[in-house]
Amino acid sequence: MFKIKPLVFCLTLLLAACGGSSGFAPFISAAKPEFLQYGRTATILLGGRHLRSFLVVESPGCANPVFSQRSTTELLVLNCMVNGVGDLPLSVKDPEGKLVFATTLTVPKPQVNLVTSAGNMLLELDPAKAPVSVNNFLSYVRQGFYTNTLFHRVISGFVVQGGGYNTGLVKKPGQAAPIALESQNGLSNLRGTLAMARTNEPNSATSEFYVNLVDNLFLDYRDSANPGYAVFGTVVQGMGVVDAIASQPTGTVNGVPNVPLSEVTITSAVQVR
Numbered sequence: 001m002f003k004i005k006p007l008v009f010c011l012t013l014l015l016a017a018c019g020g021s022s023g024f025a026p027f028i029s030a031a032k033p034e035f036l037q038y039g040r041t042a043t044i045l046l047g048g049r050h051l052r053s054f055l056v057v058e059s060p061g062c063a064n065p066v067f068s069q070r071s072t073t074e075l076l077v078l079n080c081m082v083n084g085v086g087d088l089p090l091s092v093k094d095p096e097g098k099l100v101f102a103t104t105l106t107v108p109k110p111q112v113n114l115v116t117s118a119g120n121m122l123l124e125l126d127p128a129k130a131p132v133s134v135n136n137f138l139s140y141v142r143q144g145f146y147t148n149t150l151f152h153r154v155i156s157g158f159v160v161q162g163g164g165y166n167t168g169l170v171k172k173p174g175q176a177a178p179i180a181l182e183s184q185n186g187l188s189n190l191r192g193t194l195a196m197a198r199t200n201e202p203n204s205a206t207s208e209f210y211v212n213l214v215d216n217l218f219l220d221y222r223d224s225a226n227p228g229y230a231v232f233g234t235v236v237q238g239m240g241v242v243d244a245i246a247s248q249p250t251g252t253v254n255g256v257p258n259v260p261l262s263e264v265t266i267t268s269a270v271q272v273r
Helices: 006-018 131-142 239-246
Strands: 027-035 041-049 056-058 062-067 075-082 086-093 099-107 111-116 119-125 149-155 159-166 193-196 209-212 231-237 250-253 256-260 265-271
Touching (some): 041 099, 056 062, 111 131, 119 131, 119 239, 131 231, 131 265, 149 239, 159 239, 231 239
Antiparallel strands (some): 027 041, 056 086, 062 075, 086 099, 149 159, 149 256, 149 265, 159 209, 193 209, 193 231
């Protein structure tokens, strides 16, 4: 007759009672962002013990959370799409809804480094107040649309405008559909702010943008007959570069006025935060 040794029998009962190693309650001790930028897929590391991919992540600012195949029982690698800035509440629950871990991370406002033939400028965007305009601008940035485009309209004491023409003042193809005007967002056309250029049709902005050289409050929303222009960010570094562009001699090129006679080119635009 087969006999089970007492020690082995006790261990067998213990493992059966707790369901093997998966029966231990998961414990998360810390969360650390590995990569966290607005509008991009985040990578957040959750460290602890007895971790499993069946845990449920809830976060209003991080859509479609999934655990990477890099995850282990001591380190869960969370990926999700960041759709907000500021406080990012994050909670992890077991399949029964019991809270395992909760914390709040911080998502900074997105920043774009604009490299031009006149120097660099750093743009900080405000998706909380101008989400449509910011998402539109970042979409062009990510696809590399602004590479080799010009600051094609320069008016001293007013604005510098770019993002729609290539060398030789040739209209660049490939613009996305026009976006809705967000001029009633509480942001004003002050010196150093970034806004969407458009035609006389309010909802016509595509890729072109401008930087205000002075306080142009008359460009703000006043009423339905004067809908204004949508501000969506500000120059946080490099206004000296903007002023240098504004000092360039201009003239009429191919029938277009206020064009710098020496081309000012955007060589790259990259989201850096």
